[in-house]
Each structure stands twice: as C-alpha cells, then as structure tokens.
Amino acid sequence: MKQPRRLAQSQQDSKMPGEMTMRKAFRHAVALSLLSWLVAPRVHAQYDPGATVGLGQGMIANNGVIGNLAIGSQVLERDARGDADRARAASPRTAPAALTYVGDAGVHRQVQADIVNFLAHGDASKRDEAKRVVEQGELLETFDRLMSRPAFDRRNLGDVFAAYLVMSWEVVNGADAHAQPAGVDAVRAKSSAALARDGRVRAMSDADKQRLAETLAYLAMIAVTAQRDLRRSGNTAALEQLRAGVRLSTRKMIGVDVKGLRLTENGLAR
Numbered sequence: 001m002k003q004p005r006r007l008a009q010s011q012q013d014s015k016m017p018g019e020m021t022m023r024k025a026f027r028h029a030v031a032l033s034l035l036s037w038l039v040a041p042r043v044h045a046q047y048d049p050g051a052t053v054g055l056g057q058g059m060i061a062n063n064g065v066i067g068n069l070a071i072g073s074q075v076l077e078r079d080a081r082g083d084a085d086r087a088r089a090a091s092p093r094t095a096p097a098a099l100t101y102v103g104d105a106g107v108h109r110q111v112q113a114d115i116v117n118f119l120a121h122g123d124a125s126k127r128d129e130a131k132r133v134v135e136q137g138e139l140l141e142t143f144d145r146l147m148s149r150p151a152f153d154r155r156n157l158g159d160v161f162a163a164y165l166v167m168s169w170e171v172v173n174g175a176d177a178h179a180q181p182a183g184v185d186a187v188r189a190k191s192s193a194a195l196a197r198d199g200r201v202r203a204m205s206d207a208d209k210q211r212l213a214e215t216l217a218y219l220a221m222i223a224v225t226a227q228r229d230l231r232r233s234g235n236t237a238a239l240e241q242l243r244a245g246v247r248l249s250t251r252k253m254i255g256v257d258v259k260g261l262r263l264t265e266n267g268l269a270r
Helices: 005-045 049-057 071-075 080-090 105-120 124-136 138-146 157-173 181-197 206-233 236-254
Strands: 262-264 267-269
Touching: 071 181, 105 124, 105 206, 124 138, 138 157, 138 206, 157 181, 157 206, 157 236, 181 262, 181 267, 206 236
Parallel strands: none
Antiparallel strands: 262 267
16 A cells, blocks of 8 residues: 555655764764875874974964963963863853854865875875865864863864863873863863963954864864774884874974873863
8 A cells, every 4th residue: 555645755754864874974984994094004104293283383374373372381270270160160151252263164175175185195196085084074073073072162262272182182191081071171161261361362363263273173083093093903103103293293283292191170280
C-alpha cells in the first residue's frame, strides 16, 4: 500500500539528522586524515617553528603586538585568584566587547590561503589537498568543539587567545585540560582582561582581530592533530620535536613559555 506523501516525507525527514551526522563525521575524519598526511611528514623531518611564528605574526598589521604585551607575566600573575575572580564576577557570560570582531568573508578567505601555503610548504603536490582540508571548514568546527566552554566565542580574540594558550600547553606538556574546567575559565578571564587593558589591542580593526584569531585557531588545530597522530604512531622522537616547536612558537608569538606550567583552578601557574 502506498504511503501518504506527507507520512513518507515525514519518515524521510526523520532519517535526515542521523544521515547528516554520519556524513559530517565522515567529512571530519577525512579532513583530519588529510591534515595528518600534510603535517606528519614535515613533523617527522623537522617541525618548523620559525615558519609558524612567521605565519602568526605576519597575519596582523600590528606585527608582533601580542608578543610585545608581556602577556605571559599577566596571565601568570602572582595574584591569579584575584584577577581571575574579578574578571569572572564582572562578566560571567561574556568576553570584553573590545576583543570581539565582526567576521568578514574576504578576511577569512585570505587566512585560509595563508594556512594552505603553510601546510603545503612549497610542495605543489600537497597544495590541492591542503586547500581541500582548509576549505571544508572542519578544522575550525573542531576548534569550536574543543573550546566549547560556556560563553566561549570564536569571534572574540580573548577567547581564542585563551584556547590557543591552553591547547599549546596541552601539546607541549602532554597534558589534558578537561579535568580542570575552572582553570580553563580562569585562563580565559585573565587573558581577556590582559588584552582588553591594552590600548593597542583595543585599537585593532575587526579585520586584524579576525586574522589573528583565526590564525591562532588553525595553528592550535595543526599542533593538536599532529600530536594525536604522532602518539598513535609511537614516534616519540618526532613528538618531542613537535612539542619543542610548539613551545618556541607559543613563546615567540604570544610571550608565554608554557613548558612546565600547571593548570590549577586559578589558571596556569609555575
């Protein structure tokens, strides 16, 4: 017996969420596999922190402004509890508006092009795959999921800065921040407060904030993905090289040496 059209359509629609989830998961797996293929050979040969630093700093007109802010000393402030608690009390659900930007598609495409060039590393045979990985959007979607703390916003430089810092800390130290959510919130509060206090950051255009935020997000995902695959392959030498490179990149790009830091309920501390 032929089903009424409306019922048939309803049953078809009921299948769509699961099918869409499966397709999305498949695209995600393919994207990360391709990224691993792009990144791993370079990591096995030599992780290039200089290229990473150049990519990050070259993405903003205010070249080096983040690294010149002494952010490390502020994020690791001796009064960690006071700074973090004050920031959380003042704004428990939102990040400072001065750090938020309105995204622009043209800026996003330029960031993608720079990331493609970074991944291909001058190898024409890898350019098409790098372009496919980046333009699928899976990397930023994964970054969003990894930073899915309440109130985190990828269109806020302070939030992305904090996520990049925490993910870099995880990679360099082989650590896991999930066990200390209060500490992640404290890093976020202190990072945002430190950036929002600086007039140079407040003066950055939306385009500059977007370039820097998206670049930090991509670099975080490249490091996290490379670490995951090197762990699975058991290549400890390459893993240590990756960690050393991420440590150097983080120190030069944002002024923080994450090696040996502890994540407590009050944030990152020596």
